[in-house]
Amino acid sequence: MGFDDIDYQNRPVVAILNTWSELNTCHSHFRNRADEVRRGILQAGGFPVEVPVMSLGEMLMKPTTMLYRNLLAMEVEEVLRCHPIDAAVLMGGCDKTVPAMLMGAISADIPSVFFPAGAMLSARWKDVTLGSGSDVWKYWDERVAGNLCDSDWKGIENCIGRSAGTCMTMGTASTMACVAEALGFTLPGAADIPAVVAEHSRLATRTGRRAVEIAWENRKPSDFLTAQSIDNGLMTSLAIGGSTNAIVHLIAIAGRLGIQLTLDRFDELSRTTPVTGDIRPSGRFLMEDFYNAGGLRALLNELRDLLNMDCQTINGITLGQQCDGAEVINREVIRPRDNPVAPAGGTCLLRGNLAPNGCVIKSIAADPKLLRHRGPAVVFNDYPEMKSKINDPDLDVSADSVLILRSAGPLGAPGFPEWGMLPIPKKLLQAGVRDMVRLSDARMSGTSYGTCVLHIAPESAAGGPLALVQTGDEIEINVPERTIHWHVSDEEIERRAAAAPPLKELPPRGYAHLYAKHVGQADIGCDFDFLVGRTPGAEPGIH
Template sequence: MTPDFPKDPAQLRSARWFAPDDMRSFGHRSRLKGMGFDDVDYQDRPVVAILNTWSEMNTCHSHFRDRASEVRRGILQAGGFPVEVPVMSLGEMMMKPTTMLYRNLLAMEVEEVLRCHPIDAAVLMGGCDKTVPAMLMGAISADIPSIFFPAGPMLKGRWKNETLGSGSDVWKYWDERVAGNLCDRDWNCIENCIARSAGTCMTMGTASTMACVTEAMGMSLGGAACTPAVFADHSRLATRTGRLAVEMAWRNLKPSDVLSPASIENGVKTSLAIGGSTNAIVHLIAIAGRLGMELTLQRFDEISRSTPVLADIRPGGRFLMEDFYNAGGLPALLSRLTDLIDTDCRTVSGITLGEQIRDAEVIDNEVIRTRENPVSEAGGTCLLTGNLAPNGCVIKSIAADPKLLVHRGPAVVFDNYPEMKQQLHAPELDVTADSVLILRNAGPLGAPGFPEWGMLPIPKKLLQSGIRDMVRISDARMSGTSYGTCVLHIAPESAAGGPLAHVHTGDMIEIDVPNRRIHWDVSDDEIRKRRDAKPVTKPVPERGYGRLYAKHVTQADQGCDFDFLVGRSPGQEPGIH
């Protein structure tokens, strides 16, 4: 940004609270002074809120106390008045059944915090999975100048001579332990060293996927998504973000000025090109919905068919986020997609995306592949439809066994997660490598909250025989760090009366990923009989947030937002009283 922007303090939103010579404004100013602030701290300065999701129950954000101070430094350097406002922290590792249950709650909190306070601009500090879309959704609806500051990935783990990636290697080594190939001592050693530092998962999980999507959509500084959490570069990034937030306040550069249908599609293409998490689909649909735009699963699949996967990062590849950063990061990858993305889209920096990536350089062609040597030419994540998923479902094909992408086998059905956990490893379970494991009642309503249960464990007796992948189908999500032939997000879900509710063990199930097809080999007459014999009642909790959630959450193909929050916000400002 150039410094030639107008600076009229009377135009600041916060001036409504502090500038008038009346009793209410007297009260606002006097309460600031009660906290030790003086006139010079806030008069004629943009008020920049630091929305901090720090929590000691969220490892990914455990460095945010320091980063908030560094953001504050940048705000002060640029002449702003920083105020730190804590908002709900969504830490996937600690919260049950899933942070996805609370994504919309954080989005509502962010929207209302921004709307009701004297805030001219905001720095959104998040990272762990659902904090990213939640904060963006809230900021979009409030439509107050906002910039996202990502937590950054943790450092690579190390055990003996193995490089460890959180999440992905947890699944791998747990399978070996269940199979009897890993002793308790080694398992404990892995536990002690797999999470090496503060920060989000160092694989291309949902956190890094959404950070990259956010950067590609123009809502964070260039290079922000991949900077490791504990690098000095991350501290400098925090300060730069604070400085830019002040300029955004003076310019009144709002999310509605940055985000557009083209920038949303840039986010979709980026998610696909980095081999990103399937969760990004749900979040991008919700983000687009807050802008009054429709992003369908069909459109996502159309883009998937023409977007190559260039980031060779686990779980769909070999490397980790620290390697991606060292290879040039997201700007370098985007520089190889300029014919596919819209480089004229605006960013929070006040320049176009093309200008932001103009000087980017790929340093390692193994980590960031060339267009001539992609990880996959197209289709890293695919949409399937059929009579088992009339409204669609998804599979991360680059993380699946290629031999299973076309498969037919008998269903082994579990009604819920506790049942699966109890029965899966039983020696008497009638299951083979050709079976199709099915978990239902794991969707937005059924769990509730749409948890990451979709990478169903492989039965112990199959693990002991050497099997490491099989077809698994559910109305759940799976972690972005997960892998395997897992069909996810079946819509409508079983708890909403979807076909999955009526599958019986032994029914034949087919998937054909190249032809984007999923089929339940049961006649329409038989399906009607089963529905009549076992009608589904939508579960609704008796009280509290759970009741609100159950009454208003949409299905996976619609983004799982609350139906009353979809669409552009009317933009109401708080009253004068």
Template structure:
């Protein structure tokens, strides 16, 4: 066994705080001792921050108190000095109007926390939807050694003889209740059991999509993305992640050492192959922007045309995340599409992606399909363009109804979310199964925050008539656990003066997924007439973070990051002062 390389503590970033014989270092050391630490605890050791997004209002992270202690154990095992630093928790189920409003705030906090403190490496603990991209975005910009520790999905749930999937089944059974097919007692029983444990949604929603994307991009240890939150293997992952963070500190192995445009392509290809959430598109564009790489919707569409969907996972397929884990996990799926991946891309493990997945075995061909028996041969997500979406829009075609993939119908327009809630179930609403439901004022500026309102509910009177899907358009996002023929992320959004703001009830709208088009059947002269008399949108915010958001957030096709946050942190590292 070869000896370990010489390790010089004076090269650690934290040495600038604690290693010098000067008054400022004296102050830093004395305050550590005021917390009960002694010289042996930190001298000559890498300081590894545990950035923990635990909160009692974030159900996905309710086990993170214990996991942080296990990460700490791994850091201590490898000779590091662990420090836990709480950062903002974005609990998808509890925050209004949407956690997406605060993704950039958490990204800013992660960047500043890493840069301003005596931190040599960091373990990023996240999992609930927006925590994953936010922490990765901030870590890229700070460019300090960082490794991601995903929360993991909750266990599968059962109600009577039914296997439940969080999110997607909630909507399914709610529709049944509205249609009069489900009693209050059954509805309450489902409520009591659908969230079966700590962890993220057990379907391939945004949380699991982004965890898989993070692993494919090289941010986690092998297999991390699919391990259920409450099994013993997840505890062992936490310890191993802590150990690896110490090694990364000694190696000064930073995001800029492994994150490349090839890493982004690997994440994108993975999100398509697992039938992942459309939210990954917005997040990957923002992540690429932190690397000063322009990722376009066109690139998504190019890869969508050649990437088969082989993960048979809800809401697009049949199985849950626990089944995916038991079938071999992400590494096994990646082996089946390895010719579509950049296998030489580096990962935080110190190995290439190809080395990391080598030897992975598919245990269940039903869950992880062979290439000759895919869920869909290509096109899990499609980009549409046309006069209603000059900068593009997206649809999760794998979750759409085949009969609606080429459809023309008359628009039923809702001005905003309250208008939709007030009128959608009114029996007097003029709507039929061929109508196109349209919601505006739901984008980054209009809502504000770009909430998951894109799966517009089907009117109750149509549910009672047996209608299960309709074409729905909006400048909103859609939960990764949602399904249906929903066109999303229409850009520019209505609040930014996009064509969506000018559509009137009764206008004909046509979508054509095979042709990748969306067309608003109104002539240019009429569009310009409407634009000329259209009122200016109201001011979006007067103060605080909302004002900052309104003044600087970019549109959906640009990732919805703040325009001043692209790229890495400029200037000198404060550690040198």
């Protein structure tokens, strides 16, 4: 390889785990950033080794990157464990790469620092500011309704991805970057720096230097991550109006630490955490605006009384020290506590006979009029059926209907895809309807919005009650009271259960077989049962 002994002897070996791929648009700048990380490692006297790991590009993988989150987590863990690596820089950004890399690093328990991809620059079409996926859904509805021509649609397509980087809304990617910083896994201010500004390059080099320092310090994830750190991550996600996906990922991250994080704990914090980040899709602004307004450090600095500011970080200081001196520059983007986007409960947990183990709704992104609603179910057995029937003019559906999609959970799809923002039927779009109550055992993109009840657990493919719902059944949600109810008698439910077909068999081979056999349900984080818990220091072949 051309290295001399002096290149690596008595120097920390620092791995750069790079999820760059030409099929991952969010990470298209990572080739350059890896070189900048390498520069920082060399500056600090380390020996850099770049190690490619699986890239999970949200837009181009089927059926969903969530199917492969645990596979990347396993790869990160084993790469760190089996190689002579003293520390690692984890380069991720697009949705599932963030939790996967954190989960793997926690399980390997080797000094690791996370480097987020950063959001793309804000985009414009004509005189409209565009917000990645959120405006894709919005303008697609207008196109289906006949209000947008093909030429304008193509114009939006060509404008909406202005640069390298993740979605410029507070989608799952930016949500998880903010969560990673709140957990203490990044350098201060890393979560909100846009992908292609000069400061992001400087962040890469600083991250490389810090990786060498944590190698000498032997500062491992187990040295700074606690149950209080997990609470910080949850409250951060709530305060920024973050993606519902963060709930599933934080449960899995906590599980790797041996901490049982429940949906009830999430709901408890949701009731007391104000939403102060006015960022799409829950608010008005984009990630570049958030960065210019002072960023995550400024937002957290204003929530000191709610957060555990004494928690340690990868930087050898507390979270409070990381936020010291951070200033809010724009009060429209980072709202004051006495004028929040919402006083609490941006995302809520619902329970009832349709979701015995719970489900979630991003209430801040829903039509307030639908947060208390009862209506007849329109049931789709799976995604292909929904696609084939949703725009049928003869579909018996009204604005009061409750659209239901099943076979969309971890086992049913498989992989728990982002199908939860069910499209509104064309004839209702043409009549001016822009939101409806929609229920599923699926997830939805962090860029999505609407009155979408998600993560219903147990899922239909695991024998959950959702499998027994029939078109015409009355479904009721009451978000203020945190309830969801299926208005069918217990006797009728028992009759339907007795007549239900057997659950589908496992896939016969490969990763799909492993996944189906071992994946947990949404309420416990969808991790593999054999990976939950802590095994620090374990090496292959050593028992």
